[in-house]
Amino acid sequence: MATDVRKLADEIIDGRRLEEGENLSFLLSADLEELRQGADRIRKHFRGEKVDLCTIISGKEGRCSENCRFCAQSAHNHTGCEVHDLLDAEEVIAAARANQEEGVDRFAMVNSGRKPTEEEFEKIIGIYTRMRDELKIHLCCSLGFLTSEQFRRLKEAGVTSIHCNIETSLRNFPNVCTTHTFKDKIENIRRAQAEGLSVCSGGIIGMGETWQDRIDMAFTLRELGIRSIPVNSLMPIKGTPMELLPRLTEEDIIRTICIFRYINPEADIRLAGGRSLMADNGRSAFSSGASSSITGNMLTTSGSTIRQDREMLAELGRDTTPDWENRSRGCGEKRPQA
Template identity: 65%
Template sequence: MDLMKLADEIIGGRRLSENDDLSFFVTCGIDELCEGADKIRGEFCGDRVDLCSIISGRSGLCPENCKYCAQSVHSKTDCAVHPFLREDEIVEAARRNQEEGVDRFAIVTAGRALSGEEFERAVACYERMKRELKIGLCASMGFLTREQFRRLKNAGVTSIHNNIETSRRFFPNICTTHTFDMKIATIRTAQEEGLAVCSGGIIGLGETFADRIDMALTLSGLGIRSIPINALMAIPGTPLEGQKPLCEDEIIRTLAMFRFVNPEANIRLAAGRRLISGNGRRAFESGCSASITGNMLTTTGSTIQADIAMLESMGRKVGRGSGSSCAPSCCPCSGRK
């Protein structure tokens, strides 16, 4: 397989599909794969790097049994447990992230779905952030209803996060309290309500590389324009606590493959960055165009300013003052249905 020729074909309009034999991604030379992925990134996303950050709005006691998650009641971990945070705490966190140059800020809540009085408090937070701040607003709150998506959009939310986690085939191996189809239905409902969707998954759960290709193709079919890829960092007390971490080349190969399959999306570096040399630098040389960042994130092992310094040393443009806050094709907003 001539990967540079394939990259040029993708830039010219070709799109990979389930009808293609994509097994070459497993065995091809990694240097050429990364070179081709970065060429595609440059064409569709340019040098602009999209940075997003999160706050844990509600933590712990989740009834779902996702095997990787420290917040599940089915796991025995020492994760923090707290109800929905105070409005001032959330708004000030968003303000600090905006001042440091982050593009988008998300409230993330544990549980099947945020509802009742806590959902009302979330809406009030978003309404205030929309009034007082310029940072983009995202929500990650589980299986919300169509009416809830509508209310969040009216409150200022432009993007919804809901990972599909892995392939359809492998999904029952990591969760049985909800289904893959429930994930897909929630994503489509959010899109129908005019919201961009950020959706990706976790690698290193025990899935095959073919499962990762299938996940990439599913996201392509959904028109997702922001795809966070997490490398599992096994947490003691979870069912996957004994899972060995992926090697760096395996992570990089996966990220580059996602760029080939989803050329117009922001391939977003997420958890597991410490498994990649140079604070994730190699990932940004292999097709990545976005990252989760934040001073409160233990999953990335980095700070906002360290991320910005590293990216600027590569000639990448970061921060809301670096020009357009959205790359032409890679902005999550361009993935709205």
């Protein structure tokens, strides 16, 4: 007998949790519209109508030592991507201020490379200290593999969230990267968490993984206690080993978002790279369990402007007022930090 996914959604709202090792094949064959309805009910119950918007700036680009097979910035790939050293403080702070003025919740500097040099790290600390002192927007960063002391110093400088994708499942990870391991990723996340930082972690679908890999990834993120899960859809980039992979269908993307919502009911499921693979740049995803998004100009894939996203979400009845603005007005409780 087929599982009623709408009834299952109500059970999840009432406290049931899907378990790793449980037969979840019904999620792959369930009627997509019924699955979407269930995922959206779960989203509404646990995350409400607030949509968390974050933006990123490429602080350092290109020449990355890691051999991630999807990435334009890896020195192992031949993509002709832009290359630049760490941006100066004024440029980063100006971008953060502009995003704050457009009503974004969170701003992140994303750097290529396994980790910053000591000189780069000190410069980054200075940039974040200034943003902490001069701005209200929440601060995040993605800097690769850091020590506990470095995470502690970032927190002291005003960073509240660290981004570190696990990319895929444990089984599939060696097909994606071999210069670092899945275990390296997990240990990095746990170091950040141990220093009191929230972690934003998800991955990329469409890299040749199976549906079981996607399910396993969702469970790993739940086990890690991740509350902000970006779901990226691969946009194959010429010059990478994955350039000839077929592009995902919108149905596959939506079903994946739904599955992540059923497995991680309390997390923010964040619509990220590859939105252009969906009609209306992902509008339907926000009625399928997605509760947050990366917006603005992304690293390697185009996205909507902040204004376009806020207008679209307003049409859907969603609230994009940033948490820091509500807090500065003294309006109600602050939603849990992603």
